[in-house]
Amino acid sequence: ILYGIYGMERHDIDAGILRNGGGAVAAGFQGDGGAPFFFTRQYGVLVDSDGGSFQAIDDAVRFQRGSRPDTEYFVIVGPPMKTMAGLATLTGRPPMPPKWTLGFLNSQWGSTEEEWRKITETYREKGIPVSGYILDFDWKAWGEDDYGEWRWNSTSGVGNVSPNKFPSGASGKFAADMAALGIHLVGILKPRLVITLPDGQQTKAAAYATEHNFWYPNEVREIDYFSHRPAGNIDFGNPDARKWFWDHLVPAFRSGIAAWWNDEADQHGNTLFNNLQFMNMGRMLYEGQRSISNERVWSINRNYYLGAVKYGYAEWSGDITTGFQSMAYQRRRMIATLNLGESQWSMDAGGFIGHPSPENYARWMEFAAFVPIFRVHGGNNEKRQPWVYGPVAESAAKKAVHLRYDLMPYIYSNARVAYESGIGLVRPLFWMFPDDECLATRCWYLLSWSVGCRFINSTFLQVSGSIISVANSSRAGARSQFRQIARLGRTFRFMSVLVPSWRCNRVNTVMN
Secondary structure, three states: OOEEEEOOOOOOOOOOOOOOOEEEEOOOOOOOEEEEEEEOOOEEEEEOOOOEEEEEEOOEEEEEOOOOOOOOEEEEEOOHHHHHHHHHHHHOOOOOOOHHHHOEEEEEOOOOHHHHHHHHHHHHHHOOOOOEEEEOHHHEOOOOOOOHHHOEOOOOOOOOOOOOOOOOOOOOHHHHHHHOOOOEEEEEEOOEEEOEOOOOOEOHHHHHHHHOOOEOOOOOOEEOOOOOOEEEEEOOOOHHHHHHHHHHHHHHHHOOEEEEEEOOOOEEOOEEOOOOHHHHHHHHHHHHHHHHOOOOOOEEEOOEEOOHHHHOEEEEOOOOEOOHHHHHHHHHHHHHHHOOOOOOEEOOEOOOEOOOOHHHHHHHHHHHOOOOOEEEOOOOOOOOOHHHHHHHHHHHHHHHHHHHHHOHHHHHHHHHHHHHHOOOOEEEHHHHOOOOHHHHOOOOOOOEEEEOOOEEEEOEEEEOOEEEEHHHHOHHHHHHHHHHHHHHOOEEEOOEEEOOOOEEEOOOEEEO
């Protein structure tokens, strides 16, 4: 059985994540990932290549279609925990993230400064902590003038011709007001530029990119869906292009954009970008920000290729649908991504496409509290604040958020462990118990993971349309769960989810 090689994109193709036949290596799109790396329960093999494919034949593994004729191979001998630490030594360990990124993050498409201020008041009134707001297209003056893709949609921005969604954004006042309440701002970025102004004239930014050969090679130009005008993508593999792009972002950083959301550097229209486009976009931010500031760098991105974590690079699982089936599938996607060496994984809790039911939202929040990055998001004008879904769902979500912050010292300590070892907060259980056949194959492989080395999260199964805890799904499941976690020593059931009342009860029952 091989682990690693590639992740899983948003549609369930029933490929599984146990690679009995091998697989292709590609960063992919919509939350997928790739690594020229496979491992077993006894060793791992890393190939120094941009892409390629592995094929398992009998007891042999063949690597083909690599990017270099003089390819180097690295063999790491040992169980999965040692293998993954060795992989991080070779490809880069994650830097320490800003602590606030490990709290609860509220992302939203379709917002204004005024709305965020009202949302903040409601969070405070209801006693629900939040650490960051992730701003979609709305924060920028997208396509409004020569450099609108880099600047705030604010009255203080030169040349703003649209309604002013963030009047005190460019001055830094909005960010300062939020920071005073412990809330940090994250701004979306796209790898593309709108090429023409509303009057049809070419923008100065596009002219400069053409003059200096900054465009992504051989791309088919598309009409940008937001501005409805032609757009072109920057080649972030070009170091001069990276510096130029960052230089234009500096005012936004100075005005309080504390972290970054990179989007659509996996695919735009008919152009599927190379494995390193997203990574190099993250690299642009990391190298640029570190060149002018000691503030920790963090970005969240829509695909992953091995080595990106060293740039403060998180990944989320793309534009997923709402519903219990989609939510359950995210477990598989998370574990597949962890097996590639990406320790900072996230998802659009609540789903991006559609509107979740109150129960689905409540269950998703409880799930998301136990993944590396706890974040909600939805499509245009979709709201993912807890109070939107009624009092029962709000109560469940509030408890989940508070539990996340109760665990913050533990979570943050494990961020230091990741910085030192490459082993992230969340780990598939088979990494810790490689000799357990049940954990290493189908039975519990997709259902259980640890949060650090002390919390075992044996989470959700779908039963009759509801998501319930494994301990309540069947007697056999409960016995299997507790037999496994008892290996860690004296253990207890910390939380039990009761479906009919949608409540979380802490039960201090010692399990033998």
